[in-house]
Amino acid sequence: MKRAPWLVAAGAVAGFLGVLGLHKTAAPGALASGGIQPASQSSQAGQPGHAGQPTHASPRGQTPAGGTRATPTAAAPAAGATVTSVGALERYGYGELAARVSISGGRITAITVPVLRTAEQYSQQLAAQVLPTLRSEVLAAQSARISAVSGATYTSQAYALSVQAALDKAHFR
């Protein structure tokens, strides 16, 4: 048929743009990785830190990184300077997570995951199993350069990226 390749190409462009358009209207800003800029704070002992800057509306209309509001100043130990920063919200194929890192005396002392949303049950269970392992890896390596856990590749990658972002914010080495 004459012009057959052109017809297919035209259809492909239309289909591609159509899906992109649908995707944008359904989830604004979702394409940007780490679409939320959560507050990152440094706190000195005794200084009441402010809870953080106003955040953008997150995809799916949920308030992101609720943990940032609860200021770590209250939780931070009074003695010694502890820096806490929250990494960017990392979307991965099956969900999204943000890691929060506490650095004290030049060492990573604690990592938590205040934000974890997964698409379905399997990913939720997987994350629950895998996050402790990843946490101990980061503490042992004292960096975000860790190995992924077999069978949880996407989760591990998102965790590592979020931790790295948090470390960068806190200007950790």
Added chain:
Amino acid sequence: MSASPVAFGAPKSPADRKRRPARSPATRRPHPALARLALLVAGAGLGATLAVTITSQPASQLSARGGALTYAGSLAGMIGTYLALIMVLLVSRIPFVERVAGQDGLLRLHRAIAPWPISLLAAHALFLTLGYAEAARTGVWHEAGVLLTRYPDMLTATIGLALMCLIGIISVRAVRRRLRRETWWLIHLWMYLALAISFAHVIVLGPAFVGHPLTQAVWSVAWAATAGLVLCYRFGLPVVRSLRHRLTVTEVRREGPGVVSVICSGRRLDRLAVSGGQFFCWRFLSRGLWWQSHPYSLSALPQPPYLRLTVKAVGDHSSALASIRPGTKIAIEGPYGAFTRYAQRRPRALLVAAGIGVTALRALLEDLPRGSAPVVLLRASQPADLVLSTEVRELVKHRRGTIHELVGSREEAAINEVSLPRLVPDLAHRDVYVCGPEGFVASVVDTARNLGIPDEAIHHEAFAL
């Protein structure tokens, strides 16, 4: 049964014309617009597949360890699977597509696309395994084991991929030549199973699908619809037609050296819509032949209750037809083929045939209206090879056309850029229909193209084993 129940010739007198039984209804017109729409939709599906894959994986993944391989593997998998879907649709004999493109054209396209989905899906498996292994800092084999055992539906998907690769290998020309056609075809049928068992792992594990119910729904509907079309048009309709018409062999007539006509009779052939130039896949249900299905053109329009095919003995099957017993039942698939008068673009036609190619030409000729003044070129090495020539001459005379019989060796009676314009002065106003052995058809099509005839005005059907 006594001699010739029916003569498949042109009517010799006005009285004869009146006595001819009513024709079967001609097949419905092809609608190129529908085919163009199908192409647009196929393209849109490809674009949409690309888009859902890209939007479901954040760009940050590319910088993660093993992330680029994982991304590439996911992309290869989605595109490969979509192309596999298209491959299935191409050969599912959907009527409005087949009427425009012709079964042989669709098969050519199917064969041309084939390496792509198989390579992409093999790459998909390889890249994902490598990417996951790199991210987890384990060996590739260990990671492959994890993938097979810990992830749902991966074992069946791997078996499906292995089947696909096997089918790919046996379809390579060098291997296919060594296999019997039926053996090759039976193994190839397992492709349906391979695709069916691979379906689950896509929906359950693919990032584009997990948590995206709309994408899951659209993908599932597309595959369900494809399965439905295959069941309906690829398997169902031929069975219905065979049962409805109950064709049986009535007579075998010798037409020339190594050439026989098989006259078949059936019920309700006035309901079987055929256009001149179309073919059926014939399955003669006799002991030695029931497991084979071969395409042969009708060598005349149906004269209910009779159909005729004319066959030259070039292989086992065609040779066996010379001694087929009357009363043998026949299962048919078809009618297929776009080599019909509906393909004509220009006011008049040139019909060229060599050897047994005259069969489709003879049926097509009968479909051309009176006064259409066709020019017919019949090519043969010896005069005895000009089968059905009497009928062709009658039909040409009836339509106020011209016939040239070019008998002799390839050097003596060639059809080339010099001889063709001489034989057909008004070539610029004619569609060219060519029919015969592959080499002959290729050379005449080349000649026509070199003489400036556009591709839309050239129609061919090559008879290959």
